[in-house]
Amino acid sequence: MSNWYKDIQSFKNANGYEIDGIWYPRVTSIVGIKAKPALYMFYAGLPDYKTGEAIKAKSAEEGTLIHETIEAILRKDPVVIPESIKPAISAFMDFYSKNEVVAHKIEERVVSKKHHFAGTMDVLADVNGKLGVLDIKTSIAIYRDYSMQTSAYIEALRENPNMPPLTRWIFRVDQSRKCIKCPATLRDKGGREKIRNEKGKCEHEWGPMEGEYEIKEITTFDEDIKAFLACKDLWSWENEYWLKKIYR
Numbered sequence: 525m526s527n528w529y530k531d532i533q534s535f536k537n538a539n540g541y542e543i544d545g546i547w548y549p550r551v552t553s554i555v556g557i558k559a560k561p562a563l564y565m566f567y568a569g570l571p572d573y574k575t576g577e578a579i580k581a582k583s584a585e586e587g588t589l590i591h592e593t594i595e596a597i598l599r600k601d602p603v604v605i606p607e608s609i610k611p612a613i614s615a616f617m618d619f620y621s622k623n624e625v626v627a628h629k630i631e632e633r634v635v636s637k638k639h640h641f642a643g644t645m646d647v648l649a650d651v652n653g654k655l656g657v658l659d660i661k662t663s664i665a666i667y668r669d670y671s672m673q674t675s676a677y678i679e680a681l682r683e684n685p686n687m688p689p690l691t692r693w694i695f696r697v698d699q700s701r702k703c704i705k706c707p708a709t710l711r712d713k714g715g716r717e718k719i720r721n722e723k724g725k726c727e728h729e730w731g732p733m734e735g736e737y738e739i740k741e742i743t744t745f746d747e748d749i750k751a752f753l754a755c756k757d758l759w760s761w762e763n764e765y766w767l768k769k770i771y772r
């Protein structure tokens with residue numbers, strides 16, 4: 525995240541949305557103010573900063589492809605599944621066929637007028653009879669930061685007085701190859717191979733690429749929205765220079 529912008533418009537474009545003539549900061553930009561120590565570890569393990577940026581961009585592109593494909597399936601649009609993400613999508617299909625999933629909104633903009641932020645939620649769906657926000661992640665784990673991000677969508681949706689009670693889930697889908705001789709797994713994230721779960725010495729023999737998924741319901745709304753709004757205060761402090769120009 526860069527703090528340097530050449531003008532108000534580039535700040536606005538990078539950090540929010542214009543909705544009905546009003547500019548709102550974006551949920552993901554606000555959440556981005558929180559330090560992520562794991563990210564420093566990631567950069568520390570690379571030859572230079574540029575390599576890190578390239579891996580992140582490629583990985584984001586792969587994540588977007590998985591999002592778009594899953595969302596097309598939920599919309600019941602005809603879809604050609606790219607070879608590179610077939611294992612992840614088949615993991616999703618496994619989940620989709622074993623659960624009652626009805627998507628109501630996909631990639632929908634939500635706005636909190638009360639707290640003045642906006643965001644785009646992945647999916648609002650009924651899952652096994654419960655209504656909630658389903659957030660799709662293609663990371664290697666479910667991180668707590670996701671709870672903060674999704675609580676903001678719930679807060680915004682709840683401003684509609686007709687909204688029924690809502691829950692939320694993180695749906696994580698990924699693909700990796702497992703060693704046939706030990707518990708290690710090999711992932712290709714952003715063009716970089718990463719081995720995890722390596723214990724002891726093994727001349728790994730990698731099996732085929734396999735998809736996996738997990739779904740976690742998040743039930744800690746009060747703590748999460750409190751943390752999100754604290755992030756928003758900090759974010760506003762950090763960007764005071766631009767916000768004063770926008771809201772004067």
Ligand SMILES: [Zn+2]
Nearest residue numbers: 703706726728
């Ligand atoms: Zn092995």
